[in-house]
Amino acid sequence: MTLRACLSLAISRGFLAFLLATSLFGAWNGRAAQAAQTADPRVERIDPVLRDGRLELDADVSFVLNDQLRDAAQRGVPLYFTADLVIKRSRWWWFDRTVVNTSLTWRIVYNALTRQWRAGTGALSLPVTSLDQAMEQVRRIRNWQVGAADQFESGVKYSGQLRVRLDTSMLTRPLQVNALNSRSWSPTTPWTAFTFAVARPAR
Structure with a gap:
């Protein structure tokens, strides 16, 4: 060659x-x-539903915890997750009117002595088998009562926005400082927009 x-x-x-x-x-x-x-955390589905005279919200959220947050939770650090919801009605002659501005917070905590996870909202806290099962409450929002049905006029289009975030304001002060300097402690979904109208009641 x-x-x-x-x-x-x-x-x-x-x-x-x-x-x-x-x-x-x-x-x-x-x-x-x-x-x-x-x-990346994101809201995948939002479904406003009228039930028993109230507007309720169902939503599916993709929210995967990073290793740093999982490690902190397994060491007994309480984690708080908050869903923020805003619903407005547009007005052509003036600024949009805010009909609903509310939030829902979950608390997830592990007791190292009893080796038990607990998760819930407000004063209600129930035992769960694992951190992943606790996170299902955050990922699958169901029957969230956000307002009375008479707040919404039938046939009128309303616009809303929803996000879910790790609520660092409820952490201890040292962790709040750490959260300001670490992206691992600031996961949040983008604001996700949706629209709906309340159907006119059948005669």
Whole structure:
């Protein structure tokens, strides 16, 4: 084999290796970006429903805890998650009118002595088997009563926004300071918009 042929073969093999490396890097980078996007908290579904004379909200939220938060929770640090909800009615002659501005907070805590997880809202706290089961309360919002039905006129379009966040304002002061300097302690979903109208009652 001549020197020119050997050189040409070496260049061809080097080029093929470069293409393979580029392809593998591109595929890995795409999977990494997809995984990062999947891990970002987000609101996936919002469903306002009238039940028993009240407007209730059902929602599905994708909220994966990072390793730092999981470790803190397993060490007994209480974690608080808050859902913020705003519902407005547009008015062409003036600013939009806020009909609902409310929030719902969950508390998740692990007792190292009893080795028991508890999760709940307000004064209601129930035992759960694991941190993931506790997080299901945050990820699957059901029957959240947000207002009386008579606050909403039938046939009128209302616009709302919902987000869910780790509520750092309820952490201890040292952890609040840490949260200000660490992205791991500030997971939140973007504000997610939705619209709805209350159906006119059947005659």
